Amino acid sequence: MTKKLLNLGFIDEFGNDLNQKHVVNFSYLMFCASCLFMVIMFFYRQMPSIAFFSFVGLVVGLVGLRYNYMGLFSRAQLLMPIVKIGQITTLSLFYFGSASGFHWLFVNVIAYSFIVFRADQRFIKYWVVVGSLVLFLVCEFLNTKGLYLTSPDQSIVLTAVFLCVCFYFAVVINLVMSRLKAVNSHLRTLAEIDELTGLSNRRKVLADAVNIFADSVINRESCVFSIVDLDHFKKINDTYGHEAGDLVLAQVAAMMASVIRPQDEIGRYGGEEFIVIMRNTNLKQAEAVMERLRYSVENMLIETDQGIVIPVTISAGLASIAPNVSRYEEILAQADKSLYVAKRNGRNRISLQLNYQN
Ligand SMILES: Nc1nc2c(ncn2[C@@H]2O[C@H](COP(=O)(O)OP(=O)(O)OP(=O)(O)O)[C@@H](O)[C@H]2O)c(=O)[nH]1
Numbered sequence: 114m115t116k117k118l119l120n121l122g123f124i125d126e127f128g129n130d131l132n133q134k135h136v137v138n139f140s141y142l143m144f145c146a147s148c149l150f151m152v153i154m155f156f157y158r159q160m161p162s163i164a165f166f167s168f169v170g171l172v173v174g175l176v177g178l179r180y181n182y183m184g185l186f187s188r189a190q191l192l193m194p195i196v197k198i199g200q201i202t203t204l205s206l207f208y209f210g211s212a213s214g215f216h217w218l219f220v221n222v223i224a225y226s227f228i229v230f231r232a233d234q235r236f237i238k239y240w241v242v243v244g245s246l247v248l249f250l251v252c253e254f255l256n257t258k259g260l261y262l263t264s265p266d267q268s269i270v271l272t273a274v275f276l277c278v279c280f281y282f283a284v285v286i287n288l289v290m291s292r293l294k295a296v297n298s299h300l301r302t303l304a305e306i307d308e309l310t311g312l313s314n315r316r317k318v319l320a321d322a323v324n325i326f327a328d329s330v331i332n333r334e335s336c337v338f339s340i341v342d343l344d345h346f347k348k349i350n351d352t353y354g355h356e357a358g359d360l361v362l363a364q365v366a367a368m369m370a371s372v373i374r375p376q377d378e379i380g381r382y383g384g385e386e387f388i389v390i391m392r393n394t395n396l397k398q399a400e401a402v403m404e405r406l407r408y409s410v411e412n413m414l415i416e417t418d419q420g421i422v423i424p425v426t427i428s429a430g431l432a433s434i435a436p437n438v439s440r441y442e443e444i445l446a447q448a449d450k451s452l453y454v455a456k457r458n459g460r461n462r463i464s465l466q467l468n469y470q471n
Pocket of ligand 1 (some may be wrong): 345348384385456460
């Protein structure tokens with residue numbers, strides 16, 4: 114619920130200042146809630162001037178909130194510290210008195226400025242921070258009595274201010290952390306996923322290859338690497354266009370990902386080449402998996418927007434871990450040699466490493 118409220122109206126694009134927008138949004142929500150609370154409380158206690166002052170604060174807060182939702186972020190961003198500084202200074206000096214500790218709410222304003230204003234707005238940031246610090250010191254050292262609050266009231270305000278500051282920091286830190294997590298996972302996706310096919314990219318699949326190879330060697334398990342290559346793909350590009358070529362790549366990749374077993378890894382090695390890594394599998398079992406894959410691709414119906422059906426086949430070379438192999442690159446090289454044999458023998462076929470004894 115809270116998350117929905119904070120996200121309201123924002124499109125989650127990673128390029129924008131969503132983190133700051135959330136903090137601005139939350140600051141307004143908290144400000145409006147506290148103003149509303151004060152309006153009701155002071156109205157009930159028949160203190161019309163503070164009730165009215167809080168009502169004005171509430172209206173300005175709602176305007177800022179609306180600016181933020183309308184996309185007028187800079188206005189909303191700037192209005193918040195202005196209205197807060199005005200409210201805290203006035204209430205602290207003229208109504209509540211120094212003993213209420215109301216001016217400690219400047220801490221929220223300072224935190225807000227550090228998070229919300231970017232590097233290119235540091236001029237505003239420093240003015241808000243310096244202004245807040247000076248006003249805090251004025252409120253603290255003027256030791257004003259205030260007009261309305263009795264001593265017990267001031268203790269209640271002090272507790273409320275403490276809770277407000279803690280709550281504000283808890284939510285803002287949580288917002289920033291969850292945002293960082295989301296950005297991190299988005300960056301990881303960008304770094305590991307091939308955009309066209311949605312499969313692991315070369316970097317990721319080779320990193321997986323290193324790990325799977327090491328695990329297989331340590332556990333003395335057999336493991337098969339396969340390089341898959343689309344046949345005559347250049348001709349597909351030349352005949353139907355590059356866009357159709359991309360369509361073929363994406364659809365073949367999706368088909369292969371759906372045909373391999375859950376324990377197998379697949380990734381785009383580059384261009385029209387893919388790697389399939391089959392752990393805990395011997396060459397015969399791997400051959401069966403790859404044959405199923407070849408058959409599925411051969412029988413695919415890939416149709417362009419213009420209704421043209423593009424026939425496509427794949428060839429694959431397989432190689433398994435052998436006792437004398439110490440690096441995964443050697444198995445990949447073996448698989449590549451097998452692929453060459455498959456191509457030479459007419460394509461649309463699977464070729465196994467020649468000297469296997471499984
Ligand atoms: N549409 C598209 N084409 C690509 C992409 N990456 C590489 N290619 C093309 O894939 C083609 C690969 O051609 P070749 O290496 O000659 O292989 P081939 O035509 O498939 O021939 P064989 O492998 O011998 O069957 C090249 O024309 C590349 O431009 C891509 O992301 N999209």
